[in-house]
Amino acid sequence: MMYRVELIILNKDGVRDPEGETLKRYVVDSTLPGKVAEVRVGKIVVVTMEASSREEAEKLTRELAEQRRLYNPIVHKLQVRAEKVEDGSD
Amino acid sequence: MRTAVIKFPGTTCELDVVKALKVVGAQAEVVKFNSLDPDRYEAVVIPGGFSFGDYLRAGAIAANSEAMKGVREMANEGKLVLGICNGFQILVESGLLRGALLPNINLRFVTRWVRIRVRRKDTPFTGESKDVLFMPIAHAEGRYFLDDEEIASRLAVFQYVDERGEPSPQANPNGSLMNIAGITNEAGNVLGLMPHPERASFSSISPDGSRDGLEILRVFGK
Numbered sequence: 001m002m003y004r005v006e007l008i009i010l011n012k013d014g015v016r017d018p019e020g021e022t023l024k025r026y027v028v029d030s031t032l033p034g035k036v037a038e039v040r041v042g043k044i045v046v047v048t049m050e051a052s053s054r055e056e057a058e059k060l061t062r063e064l065a066e067q068r069r070l071y072n073p074i075v076h077k078l079q080v081r082a083e084k085v086e087d088g089s090d
Numbered sequence: 091m092r093t094a095v096i097k098f099p100g101t102t103c104e105l106d107v108v109k110a111l112k113v114v115g116a117q118a119e120v121v122k123f124n125s126l127d128p129d130r131y132e133a134v135v136i137p138g139g140f141s142f143g144d145y146l147r148a149g150a151i152a153a154n155s156e157a158m159k160g161v162r163e164m165a166n167e168g169k170l171v172l173g174i175c176n177g178f179q180i181l182v183e184s185g186l187l188r189g190a191l192l193p194n195i196n197l198r199f200v201t202r203w204v205r206i207r208v209r210r211k212d213t214p215f216t217g218e219s220k221d222v223l224f225m226p227i228a229h230a231e232g233r234y235f236l237d238d239e240e241i242a243s244r245l246a247v248f249q250y251v252d253e254r255g256e257p258s259p260q261a262n263p264n265g266s267l268m269n270i271a272g273i274t275n276e277a278g279n280v281l282g283l284m285p286h287p288e289r290a291s292f293s294s295i296s297p298d299g300s301r302d303g304l305e306i307l308r309v310f311g312k
Contacts, residue, residue, distance in 0.1 A: 011192075014237070015192070015235065016195065016265070018193065018194075018195050018196065018197050018265075019193070019197060022197065068154055069150060069153065069154065069183065070146065070150075072147065072150075072183070072190050074189065074190045074235070074236070074237065075190045075192060075235055
């Protein structure tokens with residue numbers, strides 16, 4: 001089965017994210033004044049792959065990200081989420 | 091010292107580094123990233139540039155390359171390893187140096203001459219160096235970060251300083267932790283820094299005629 005796995009890479013909470021801060025200050029706050037507490041900008045890597053289950057797809061891509069440092073564990077946190085691609089194409 | 095200067099796809103400073111190393115009498119040559127034989131060299135320099143287009147993160151893809159396995163081998167044998175700018179980014183991405191280099195706090199590519207204080211003279215690179223060096227920086231991802239200030243302070247070799255020699259916030263060009271411009275490993279034989287010593291090695295291209303980059307490169311001539 002084909003799975004579409006998203007690796008979402010964000011700065012850790014204690015690490016400043018100037019891109020998110022700028023977006024909040026100049027764009028978001030003027031549109032939604034006083035409502036938004038924080039904006040974070042990150043990077044997403046989408047892997048479409050063959051796997052026997054959603055768990056396996058998530059496990060393999062997490063291992064890939066850890067072994068080949070697709071994210072930097074010193075400064076980034078990683079979220080992994082997979083969903084089945086119904087017709088086998090993206 | 092027989093010194094390899096590694097060229098990855100996108101490395102741009104290799105010829106400047108070789109030229110500066112020759113000034114101090116090093117036997118330096120450019121070595122392509124896929125043909126490094128670590129046993130042939132006593133030292134290695136990873137020059138600046140934009141290896142692999144800075145894709146993913148600056149230095150991240152080069153850090154995964156076979157060449158870096160050779161560099162790691164050399165580092166473990168106690169040979170000298172110097173990373174300049176993108177080379178420094180590659181060294182932290184490969185784990186040979188602690189910490190990380192994040193996008194500059196103002197999100198701009200910063201290019202200017204800076205003063206850096208030499209905080210440690212117990213490394214082979216800085217043993218005979220002056221206290222304050224004048225060198226140019228040119229980078230977008232140079233904000234040094236480590237989640238342990240005590241370790242960062244111990245490993246920091248260079249700090250951005252102002253004209254009075256103080257590491258003031260105004261002297262910090264990129265938001266680095268403690269104004270850190272360069273660090274070493276525990277053993278002291280691996281050094282990474284954001285400023286470019288090779289661009290501060292010729293009086294004809296330096297604003298005040300100084301050649302402070304040679305202070306760091308001199309060790310390769312031994």
